[in-house]
Amino acid sequence: MSRHGDESEGREPAGRRGKALRGRAGRMQGGRGSGRAGKGAVRLWGHHAVEAALMNPNRSHRKLWATREAIANLCGDLPADFTVEYAQAVDLARLVARDAPHQGLVLECDPLDDVFLDDVLDSDPERPIIVLDQVTDPHNVGAIMRSAAAFNACAIVTQDRHAPPESGTLAKSASGALEILPWVRVVNLARALEEIAEAGYWRIGLAGEAQSTLAEALPAGPVALVLGAEGDGMRHNITQHCDALARLPIHEQMESLNVSNAAAIALYAAAARVFD
Template sequence: MSRPRPPSSHKRPSEERPALSERSAPSKGGGREGGKGAGKNAGKNAVKGLLLWGVHPVLSALGNERRRCHRLLATAEVLAAHGPEIARLGRLRPLPQPETAGRADLDALCPPGAVHQGIVLMAEPLPDTDVADLVAAAEGRDQAVVMVLDQVTDPHNVGAILRSSAAFGALGLIMPDRNAPDETGTLAKSASGALERLPLVRAINLVRALEELKTAGFWIAGLAGEATQTLAEARLSGRIALVMGSEGEGLRRLTREHCDHLVKLPQSDLVESLNVSNAAAVALYELVRR
């Protein structure tokens, strides 16, 4: 079943964030991830703004014209391997000149345990995106998928879901402004570049966001273990918003009440449940394979 196509919507302009001032690399002693509110009560050497690391996240950020980049540091080996691609991206838009750094310096910049792969980028968070942007992207399309997360708080899970959503052609991902991870290097690394390609909407009111999607012709399908039919049995078509809750609590009551359908994934009795990011990948495949 599919909802009737709604009247056309207009895209809302995004506000640009203020520029990040020029900073020197911090001395050894452990870095910060940055993100919203980063740098508060920090020492003079702390990283402020957003710190991205890893080959795929950094190269994807350099290629994203919406991402404002300020400082790029990499080892000599990484610059030798990826210098031509960095130079190509630099011909497309103004980018910081790459600086050679040792691995110990990059270790000091990044949070403990971060796998930076020899490359780090100081940048700003992406400009805000809203539901209207996703609705505009769906115009003219009979089939469309939007992923919605209800209080999924682990940045590794959100990053993995971003990656799967991009891989299976979703228009974007919506999650609450609160009880959800900030835009950080950890989330970006888990997304492996998808953060730069897939719109991420932070909704102040998730229920209102679902209602906006309904008005735009989307059916709201919530994934719930107690559902009586599987996603395949529901035979959903048209514009679909797939809603997933946290692994512990599942969908909240209000979120559940605003779903048109509650569906589940079939699974054996050998395991209690799937990790939310794995479940998202399976559900997305089921939706787009038709």
């Protein structure tokens, strides 16, 4: 299959290689921003994020802006009818957040379909669930997604409010994990934790003031790891919906870790457990 667009509006037909387009990218509706492109669309950028989205059969794509070099470095070929507009890097920079590392690729697509909690609670009990309480920084959430996918978590659960939307910034930090890790967004996080418990998961909240270490608190069975926002930590109501609180054994000279680093360590500890 070939990589091409159509002949209208400056796009290239198949088999034709002209000069790279310039100027139009920055003047398009929904130009520079955080990753939203209007009418419900999401704009993704960066090699890993865009390539993963293109390879995701559950993702509906609209249009790709790219340099020729970046297109050549993609894994596999684009469908013959895929809309591509070739542009130079300076033009692509106008389509994304300021100073965002687009790496020559900007993809406009529809958001992923909703995932429901019931869809993930029957997963392999060795695969943990990550629950985030009001972690709002898209860089942190994306990094946590990347670690969760790396350590074979079955899902990430966030509140629908007080959590970042699907965006280019989050997808770039997730480095492709957004496309493969189920993301459950719920209205009531406390109620979701009750459902997680009913499904047989032991809920461990990470808290610096806890007496037990995570290694001491981890069960042999299904586990949900609950993390709160940096600074404030978990809300009291969410703490009350945990079966245990645990801390990471960090040195006393450091008060805490970045939430994404803490999540990565906790996920490793969960993955390293020995199951009967």
